[in-house]
Amino acid sequence: MKRQLFSLVMIPLLLFSGSAVLAEEKSEEWHDETMYFLMTDRFMNGDPTNNAQVNNEDPSAYQGGDFKGVEDQLDYLQELGITSIVMSPVFENEAGAYHGYSVTDYSKMNEQFGSKKELQRLVKKAHELDIRVLVDFPATRVSTKHVWAGDPAKEDWFTSLSSAQEPNWLGNMAEINTANVDVQNALINVAVELADDTGIDGYFFSNASGAAPSFWTAFDEKLPALHLIGEMNDVTPEEAAAYEEAGLDSVTAAWMQEPLRKQFATVDRSSEEVKELLLKEQDVFKDPLEIIHMADSALTDRFTLDMANENMFPGARWKMALTYMYTTPGTPAVFYGSEIAQNGESGVDAHGLMNFRTDQELVDYIKQIAKLRADLPALRQGSYKPLYEKEGLSVFKREYENETLIVAINNTGETQKVTIPVDELDPEKELRGLLAGDMSRAADGEFTIILDREEAEVYALTEKTGINYAFIGAMIIVYVTFMIFLYIVWKRGKRAAGKE
CATH class of the missing domain: 1.20.5 (Single alpha-helices involved in coiled-coils or other helix-helix interfaces)
Known part of the structure; x- marks a missing residue:
């Protein structure tokens, strides 16, 4: 209660002090992005005229989400602090394959989602809201019923016409021969045409690590203006760096997902492994700030399921995890429904319909930390220096030009106290909390931070605030x-x- 009262008093004082941190204009750099991955069919039904395969009584069938529905919810995404969206595959799919990965024809759009013209309209509105749009492009495996698979002249375009996949709900798929130059050229032509026709900003190549790094070099050469992201599965940072070197602009941090989930599924777990992985990313990648960090995805169990298995309240767990993701180096990405703590095992159970009318507490918190990330260059582009790590309490410093931030995350079950030597900061300045309004000044050669259990704070190092007599009066x-x-x-x- 005392801390809450302190915050109520301090926030107005900060507003009157004239030393508030100023927001930057939106940068063209992709490491400034905050991404949102959405499954079109499960997001929002905006056009009932394309509901031919919809069966709302069967969760494994199409549920009606479409391009119009995404367009209608762009304002929601902007308010959430999202600056880029990655949409599930848009190509023609097997009947009932709502997820989009069972592509049957790259030359056709999935009619359940809408036309190219409707996708173009979505992109146009997104750009008006300063939101970039990328499309998931499955280029390494397709449906066993793909039109190429039935063409005898293209027999050498596949290494297998039916191969079991992981996760198993994907079923059997035809695996593309990415060593075949003709296949590569055909896929590039598809990518160029879709981008030219719709104005999208880039592609997310799902299962990109299923092809050799060299396969993606030609995509980079033919699509120089587009942002190309590769999904990495079961690879190390060093192996993934080869894909960045080959031409992909960014990759997903497959190595980070499991330790990140383990760390935040419950309290009192060490953050040492994730910290070391963050430091390794700084060493092995050309642009570690563009490495994408995700807690869950279209292919995984929901992170909320991990929390439920630990008998933990998901709201607090998500707040801790997302604060960490939004304030550490890299590009944070949220899978649709995470902001409402969706639950479920990998597959249909994890692909529930998005609910825009559920409890807003976590949504509001995400808006708050997203605004901090947008307003503070050090959170997006700053250096990273761990200061304290012990069984769930993480304290680190981010610096960029003249901006210094201290992030403290107490992922433990008790109130924690930590001290920071003044030589790490400036004894003539003070730390001001930007989330809860906390404040710390140097005393006896150190700054002291006290955090309640499952609480986080982002401190800005600023000039000391004098007594605001006008405000008090x-x-x-x-x-x-x-x-x-x-x-x-x-x-x-x-x-x-x-x-x-």
């Missing part, structure tokens, strides 16, 4: 006026009672 006047008002009401009530 104004508050006194308000209180005195209010007390006079209450006294007058009381007197009138007493007189009225006396007349009766």
